[in-house]
Amino acid sequence: MRHDLTTLNLVLAIEQTRSITRGAAQEHLALAAASKRLSDLESRLGVQLFERRARGVEPTEAGRALVRHIRSLHASLYALETEVMEFSRGIKGHLRIAANSSAITEALPPHLVGFSQAHAQIRISLEDLTSAEVQAAVAEGRADVGVFTPPLVDNRLQTWVVGHGRLAALVPLKHPLSAREEVTFDDLLAYDLIGLHAGASAQELMREQAAARGKTLNARWQVRGFDAIAQLVEAGLGVAVLPEQPAERFTRVFGVRSIRLEEPWAEREYVLGVLRQQRLPTVVQRFVDTLIPRDKQ
Incomplete structure (x- = not known):
């Protein structure tokens, strides 16, 4: 079923003005022509789009x-126009990257520096999602590449390991654990845990580990962003588990201490994923080449 933009814009104008007359005027259409467009559209769709009332619709x-x-179509058309117009300004492509928070803070920065310097005419957009959301975004074409932590939940992706990281505990300076050089997860379970939102890989991992021990994760606080977690830890509201690199940085900014988490699962891999296909788009292939030697692809 085909729809013309004039009619769709008319529907949007009517919804905004709550009037067919004002909607038609906004779109520079005669009232009779606007009414016929709306009636024809409702007939094609088989539904009523507006209820006529005494004071409008x-x-x-x-x-x-x-x-x-x-509205979603308008946003897509705007993005299409913007991206195509960029070619007139020398932009040679657009790379959409989705990554989880840990990958953005630990694994991606040096790769992004190298890629952006080597390909200055490629525009890069980076979206922060959970690992599961990253994989879905790549598989469904909403992102060109993804960087995330296992497990792999979508076999439509081709993946390579591109880095390693480690989780650490973050505690307030005057916390009972602050004098320790290392802690176990059992040590942390005795306290309230400040974690990321549901679905974040580290949060789900801790939930699984607590369940395996027959315990409940006391996650009283769940927030978005490592900075927010560090500030809540400093305030004494609980302890947290974060990637080691940002945890170390926070010790120089907040009143917190980073402690080695002595658990096998504290060691993590970062994985690059692309949609499995016969031939990758040129921009995507260049990014993969930046992270993965050709003989390892």
Whole structure:
């Protein structure tokens, strides 16, 4: 079923003005022509989009759903126009990267520096998602490449290990554990844990480890962002488990101490994933080449 932009814009204008008359005027259409466009669209879709009332119109549930899609379409068209116009300014491509928070702070920065210096005419966008969301974004084409921590949950991806990291405990300076050189997860379970939002790889890993011990994770606080976690730890609201590199940086900014987490699962891999296909797009292949030697691909 094909829809023209004029009619879709009319629907959006009617929803915004709550009036077919004002919507038609906003789109520079005669009222009769606008009414016919709306009627034809409702006939094709087989649903009523607006309820006529004494003081104007109100969108039905179907109308609200259509408006959401029209707004999404407008955003996509704007992104399309912006990206194509960039070629006139010398931009030679756009690389969309999705990565989890740990990868952004530990694994990606040196690779991004090298790639951006070697390919200054490629625009890069980076989105912070959970590891599962990263894999879904790449598999569904919403991102070109992803960097995340295992497990791999989508076999549509081709993957390579691109780095290693380690988890550490973060505690307030005056905490009972602060004098220790290393702690176990059992040590941390005796205290309230400040963690990332549900779905974050480290959070899910801790939940699994607690369950394996027959214990409950006392995750009273869940926030987005390592900085927020460090500030809550400094305030004495609990302890946390973070990637070692940002944890060490926070010791120079906040009143916290980073302690080695002595657990086998504290060692982690960072994985680069792309959609499995016969031939990668040129921009994606260049990024893969930056991270993975050709003989290892």
